Amino acid sequence: MNDVIAIYAVVALLAVPLGAYIANAVGERRGRLDTLFGVIETPIYRLSGLRPDHAMSWQAYAMAIVKLHGALIVFAWLLFMGQGLLPLNPDAIPGMPWDTALHTAVSFATNTNQQHYSGQAQLSHLSQTLAIVTLQFVTPATGAAVLIAIARTLLKKRADGALGVGNYYHDMTRLVVRVLLPLAAAVALMLTWQGVPASYQASHQVEMLDPQVEEVQSVPLGPVASMVAIKQLGTNGGGWFGPNSSVPLENPTPLANVIETASIMLIPVALLVAIALIANRRRLMVGIGAVMLAFSLVSTSAVVMSERMPNAALTGLYQTDAGLQGNLEGKELRFGTDLSALWGSWTTQTSNGSVNAMHDSFNPLGGMMLLMDMFVNVTFGGIGVGLIGFLLYLMLAAFIGSLMVGRAPELFGKPLETREMRWISLAILAQPLVILGLTALTVALPGLAQTSNAGFHGLSQVLYEFTSAFANNGSGFEGLGDDTPWWNLTCVVALLVGRFVPMLVPLAVAGWLVTKRSAPSGRGTLAMDSAAFMGLTAGVIVIVNLLGFLPALVLGPIGEAVTSGTGF
Amino acid sequence: MQTANSSNEPMASRAPWVQALRFMLVMAILLGLFYPLVTTWVGGMLFPDQGKGSLIHAEDGRVIGSRLVAQTFVGEAYFIGRPSSAGNDAGEVVGSNLAPDSLELRERASADAAAVAAREGGSLDRVPLDLITASGSGIDPHISPAAADIQVARVARARGIEEASVMALVDESLEHTGWLGSPVVNVLVLNARLDDRFPPPSTGME
Numbered sequence: 001m002n003d004v005i006a007i008y009a010v011v012a013l014l015a016v017p018l019g020a021y022i023a024n025a026v027g028e029r030r031g032r033l034d035t036l037f038g039v040i041e042t043p044i045y046r047l048s049g050l051r052p053d054h055a056m057s058w059q060a061y062a063m064a065i066v067k068l069h070g071a072l073i074v075f076a077w078l079l080f081m082g083q084g085l086l087p088l089n090p091d092a093i094p095g096m097p098w099d100t101a102l103h104t105a106v107s108f109a110t111n112t113n114q115q116h117y118s119g120q121a122q123l124s125h126l127s128q129t130l131a132i133v134t135l136q137f138v139t140p141a142t143g144a145a146v147l148i149a150i151a152r153t154l155l156k157k158r159a160d161g162a163l164g165v166g167n168y169y170h171d172m173t174r175l176v177v178r179v180l181l182p183l184a185a186a187v188a189l190m191l192t193w194q195g196v197p198a199s200y201q202a203s204h205q206v207e208m209l210d211p212q213v214e215e216v217q218s219v220p221l222g223p224v225a226s227m228v229a230i231k232q233l234g235t236n237g238g239g240w241f242g243p244n245s246s247v248p249l250e251n252p253t254p255l256a257n258v259i260e261t262a263s264i265m266l267i268p269v270a271l272l273v274a275i276a277l278i279a280n281r282r283r284l285m286v287g288i289g290a291v292m293l294a295f296s297l298v299s300t301s302a303v304v305m306s307e308r309m310p311n312a313a314l315t316g317l318y319q320t321d322a323g324l325q326g327n328l329e330g331k332e333l334r335f336g337t338d339l340s341a342l343w344g345s346w347t348t349q350t351s352n353g354s355v356n357a358m359h360d361s362f363n364p365l366g367g368m369m370l371l372m373d374m375f376v377n378v379t380f381g382g383i384g385v386g387l388i389g390f391l392l393y394l395m396l397a398a399f400i401g402s403l404m405v406g407r408a409p410e411l412f413g414k415p416l417e418t419r420e421m422r423w424i425s426l427a428i429l430a431q432p433l434v435i436l437g438l439t440a441l442t443v444a445l446p447g448l449a450q451t452s453n454a455g456f457h458g459l460s461q462v463l464y465e466f467t468s469a470f471a472n473n474g475s476g477f478e479g480l481g482d483d484t485p486w487w488n489l490t491c492v493v494a495l496l497v498g499r500f501v502p503m504l505v506p507l508a509v510a511g512w513l514v515t516k517r518s519a520p521s522g523r524g525t526l527a528m529d530s531a532a533f534m535g536l537t538a539g540v541i542v543i544v545n546l547l548g549f550l551p552a553l554v555l556g557p558i559g560e561a562v563t564s565g566t567g568f
Numbered sequence: 569m570q571t572a573n574s575s576n577e578p579m580a581s582r583a584p585w586v587q588a589l590r591f592m593l594v595m596a597i598l599l600g601l602f603y604p605l606v607t608t609w610v611g612g613m614l615f616p617d618q619g620k621g622s623l624i625h626a627e628d629g630r631v632i633g634s635r636l637v638a639q640t641f642v643g644e645a646y647f648i649g650r651p652s653s654a655g656n657d658a659g660e661v662v663g664s665n666l667a668p669d670s671l672e673l674r675e676r677a678s679a680d681a682a683a684v685a686a687r688e689g690g691s692l693d694r695v696p697l698d699l700i701t702a703s704g705s706g707i708d709p710h711i712s713p714a715a716a717d718i719q720v721a722r723v724a725r726a727r728g729i730e731e732a733s734v735m736a737l738v739d740e741s742l743e744h745t746g747w748l749g750s751p752v753v754n755v756l757v758l759n760a761r762l763d764d765r766f767p768p769p770s771t772g773m774e
Contacts, residue, residue, distance in 0.1 A: 003748070040598075044594050044598070047590065047594045048587065048590040048591040048593075048594045049586075049587060049590055050587065050591065064587075064588065067585055067587075067588035068588045068591060068592060070588075071585070071588045071589050071592045072592055075592060075596070121659060121660070129600050129601065129604040130596055130600035130601060131596075131600065133599055133600050133603065133604055134595055134596045134599045134600035137595070137599040137603075138595055138599070169587070169591055172591075176595070176598075176599070181599075181603060184603070184607075185603070185606070185607050188607040188611060189607065189610065189611050189614065192607075192611030192612075192614070192615045192618055192619055193611075193614070193615050193618060194618070195618045195622045195635075195636055196618070197618075197619060197620065197621050198607065198608040198609075198611035198612045198615070198618075198619040199608065199612055199619050199620050199621075200608065201620070203658075203659065204621060204623065204631060204634075206631050206632070206633050206634070208633070208639045208640055208656075209632055209633060209639055209641070209646075209756065209759055209760060209763065210639070210640065210641045210642060210643050210646055210759070211643070212642050212643045213639070213640045213641065213642055215640065215655075215657075217633065217637065217639060217656060217657055217658065218657065218658055218659040219621045219623070219633070219634045219637055219658050220621075220658055220659060221620065221621050223604040223605075223607075223608040225607065225608070225611055225619075226603060226604040226607040226608055226611075227604070229607075241661050241705070242661055242662060243661050243662060243663055243704050243705045243706070246663065246703070246704030246705040247658075247661050247704075247705040247707065248636035248637065248705060248707060248708065248709055249621065249634075249636050249637070249658065252618075252622070252636050253744065253748075253749070254744050254748040254749030255748055257749075258748065311668045311673075311701075312668040312669065313666070313668050313669070313670060313673040313674045313677060314673075314674075314677050314697070314700065314701070316692065317677050317678060317681040317692055317695065317700055318681060318692070318693075318695045318696065318697045318699075318700055319693055319694050319695055319696055319697070319714075320693070321693075322714070323696045323697060323712060323714040323715075324696060324697045324698055324712050324714070325697065326697075327668070328697050328698060328701040329664065329666065329668075329673065329677075329701040329702060330663045330664060330665070330701075330702065330703070330704045331701070331703065331704055332703050332704055332705065332708050332710075333650070333698055333703070333708055333710040333711065333712060333752050334708075334710055334743075334744055334749055334752055335749075336749075336750065340704075355704070356704065357704045358663035358664070358665055358704045360663070360665040360666070360667060361663065361664065361665060361666060361667060361668070361673075363668055364667075364668065364669075367667075452665060452666070453666070453667050453669070453670055455669065456669065457667040457669055457670070460667075477665070477667075478662075478663070478665045479665030479666065479667075560667070560668075560669055563669070564668055564669050
């Protein structure tokens, strides 16, 4: 438990200076950073033919996002299908089938990194770097860029009259070059030091030591460290190897595990600090951070407690009066149950989706907390989109709260009207609609589900897969046989809706509101940064999610827990 | 989406496709080629051993395996690691993905527990938990000190040596003894050391 608390503390300590740095890096004031990073940024602007100071309307900003991501999806899709014919393929891996390739391209372009293939066996070094790593940088930068665009319009306290939300490519370039690249390079080197491979050679083939085992073992190599660094930092989650950071070559030591775990949470927390500074709304961000931290602590301690309980399948089979205890199935010995539980809860809170233990084998209540983390999806959340998602709930709470005190609904002094509320409700309702709708279809039609477990856990597997896709998380109950056209195509739908609707609706609302006249604030005005309003927002989040998903949870993990021998 | 009565002012930029494509290519070259090349090259230069898979070499330079990848052991003279759903093949890494309510998990763990109890001569209530649970990766290189302890007597017997000398090698093969994590035994490292210092009677059979 002490190491769990210590890792929370490490993140808190690092996030404050990083947040201040991010605010400075994307700010409008010119300074030393422009000179330092200009070496890389100026050629980027010149080569892509951009005018970085050209302000965009929110529509132009959104269209730029849609076009860049459309281009990236097609690029990655073609690359995955054609990798067999392309260089940097020392293990001679063939092209991917079209549906797996499409799912993979969309999954990485939506910052999800859900994998229906097994990384090292089905992607060439070229695909892993040119497509995957590129997307692992571009997608978190996009989330942060949209958040900053919203902060500039909706949140900024003094209206300076400018109606543009910024320039997407300018924001992207600065976030990638100044924030993500230096961090990723530093983490990559630390991980190589700890034992994560950094090499473009093919796998080693090794004869096993025991002469009675006449098998040859492969030890895979690749530019693994560079990818693992950005997959952890960018709330991406898609690893080099199928079982992700449970694999010793991807997460070799307890120290590497601390670095990788802290990297999951670092930027989402730092962005709270950055937005507080950019929009000059410290009290609001402290309030939001407090709600997120409360959710995080509840979930993490529940998962830690759950995984310390015995695995019901193993009753009576091992020594219980001494030695290791808890649910060790699917967990690595160098991490143990606490650090596996911590990673599991952080990776689902932040929409990262990397794992260092198999979530499928978690105890039912631990697995249920992971699902709830992904339903909520704003407990710090994915880079940029976590806080954007929180703002979406905050808008709903502002609407409800205003009506409760008998005022015309308003948000930061701007009137919330029918058009805004229609889109906000749609963005919130899209989640249960897509997740529950697709889950119901999949279990209702015969032959589609391909679950590896019968009964309650089988339903949990299906529910988890769609929830993870919609939440842009990417972790899975991996026993699911999910590399089928049905799974690939339905998940593509969940991925795209789950990424772009909750991200672009708040941008649109910000764009609409900024043109409206501010209402004068008076005695009855809703104090958005008060503890009472934060409590209301937290309540709205809990109620909306329980209303949507409690019945499904009863049929899945809760059913599993009450029918298992141990009750956990 | 209905167009808002948006300000007419910054609308000029319609972000053409060409711009998206050019930006994408620049990003792909910077992030997809340049970044991995540089970090891989620098990492490989600074940490050549770790960069190439943390290999263990025999005296004659032959590669025995990787410190980070478990191997399969069946012989009496060897310490045996955790159950693996991947057959300890790092090319096919995978966990069992079986849930606590799975009958298959119950059956597998019962068989593993019975095998451990039979091999080491004890009852089920002396079987360490890590020897009946599959790891997440399927190539977990470690076992707990307790899981090593119950194998010491058998290994010493099979090699015809004192238990104390085996115990000493177990202690030498402990990893993560610092302030982070808890001590675990690297099975491949331990078995390689055993072969090196106390060759089993069966070697050289071929």
